Amino acid sequence: MTDLPESMQALLQKHDGYSGRAEGPMIEDASEYLEFATIPTPKPGKGQVLIKLRTASVNPSDLHFIKGEYGQPRIKGNPAGFEGCGDVVAAGEGAEALIGQRVAFVVAMGCSGAWAEYATTQALNCIPLQPAVSDEDGAAQIVNPLTAMAMVDIARKDGDCFVISAGTSQLAKLMIALGRDLGLKTIVFVRRADAVEATRALGASEVLVTSDEDVIGQFKTLCKSYKPRVFLDCVSDQMSEQIFVAMPNMARWISYGKLVAEAPALTQMGQLVFMGKRVEGFWLTRWMMETPPADQLKVVQEVQTRFADGRWKTDVSARLKLADVVSGLGAATGIPGGKVMITP
């Protein structure tokens, strides 16, 4: 602990609070939201650890967050980044047991973000990693996989088929594979026809292309035999609403993200009344607050086992050094099919 540097490089948030907008997680010019700077290395408080970063991941929630449209306020001058993998190099009171361990972590509210040489978080937000799990899998071990496990768990309580949008996203891929392993059927929407085959190969029961003119008609036909009740959706546009409208009685449109600014109109309010349908949301943060720790631990262990034995893996679309994120993040997040990874 004595050889820790007094300062570090980090990507700092340029704004406070919320933007009041809801544009979606697209970034053209990251310099609007982030600056690369040298700041004092943070110190872990009571129950917290200091982590020397190996790899951080870029989730849609990070992009929503730096744009000021996520569920917690920005703090100007604080490093961005919710999730990563690194080595615990120092600890506050009560967290000493983690020192020396390689961990997957998410940054707790009020701590110092993951897009930096060093991050702080609560010890409770760290998961020690088995050697078989790579740094990149470790850096994307919590947000997406836990969301996938939790949402598929919601879906399986409501029938044997569920619907997924944005089927080429990392989270969708995890849910498709998990659904297949659990014997559940999935109807998956993708944007591009060239993604159909790979999505089927992952285990999707049916794959539909949103740009097909008759996509809703095709979906209606599938609904007659599959009778899906749950729609796990991160697009939340008018097409999502049309998918929801085509679903049978008691359907639940569960939004967990918003890829576009468009505010979808509820064109069939009567379905909420007569067909018992409803519109709701899923947020991992709430799930963590509401789910007993023992149940969470089971899910965490299952997640790590799936990465360790190769059933799950993280597709990487681009890798950026911390110093290159401000100039390169916009283009990197535009590459489909995988996650952007950040290294010191």
Next chain:
Amino acid sequence: MTDLPESMQALLQKHDGYSGRAEGPMIEDASEYLEFATIPTPKPGKGQVLIKLRTASVNPSDLHFIKGEYGQPRIKGNPAGFEGCGDVVAAGEGAEALIGQRVAFVVAMGCSGAWAEYATTQALNCIPLQPAVSDEDGAAQIVNPLTAMAMVDIARKDGDCFVISAGTSQLAKLMIALGRDLGLKTIVFVRRADAVEATRALGASEVLVTSDEDVIGQFKTLCKSYKPRVFLDCVSDQMSEQIFVAMPNMARWISYGKLVAEAPALTQMGQLVFMGKRVEGFWLTRWMMETPPADQLKVVQEVQTRFADGRWKTDVSARLKLADVVSGLGAATGIPGGKVMITP
């Protein structure tokens, strides 16, 4: 049973099935949907009764129904009308015990409607009336009062304050009075400033006028102290959405009707995710299917007691003879503040 006439006068539906539209329960020209005609008097089947009508009521659901935008299909040539009060004059096998009783009734699917000299329904859909309950209160004893009881029951499980739209509707009035009696607070939206005083007098904690420019600002302020979680809404327009958006964490927008054709846009999908809000519906028909008969009976008895002892009453805005409904229904339903009643 031998002196029953072979034919009767009735208001017949002019269309089959659904219209595919969702215009709302406004009627300009009832002759588009109804014709006045003489048809054979219906015969009660097994478990059914034949009721000689005293008074039928006009609910928004009747208007949605004849326009083809309700949760069950129209049947061309079948009398319209879901609810009324009358005397049981004949019965099919197993329903004989009701003969001679004055009952409140709703018309079961596949039976002969209430806007006629005679109607049929399942014996289970009849409630024998105490002498203290008037025919007009009897004719509006089931749909609105049970909906009010069921929805306030949903609201009270989710806090001590709830929000009501269209505060001058009969259903809203029942819910306001019921809320007051149960010690619950209500924030009530009305369209006209001249309705504020009467709505307060009924027991509303706060009354807001939707045409006030700053109505959402005023509502936001009230939300800070009242923290309402449930919004019972029969308007379902963009103003409803704005009310929902202004509500605190975990708010539920429960639609039970749609007064206008406008499809409200969900302008803050993020609130579903980060604030745990949701949009759902309420339909009495589903409540009846899902609620154990013993629990329903308790509610039915409580409703009748409230009408018998004067705590609840039905405001009547217009009275029409069966023969005058086709020409007069449009104008009658435009009169605010009460229900339209139909007599033979």
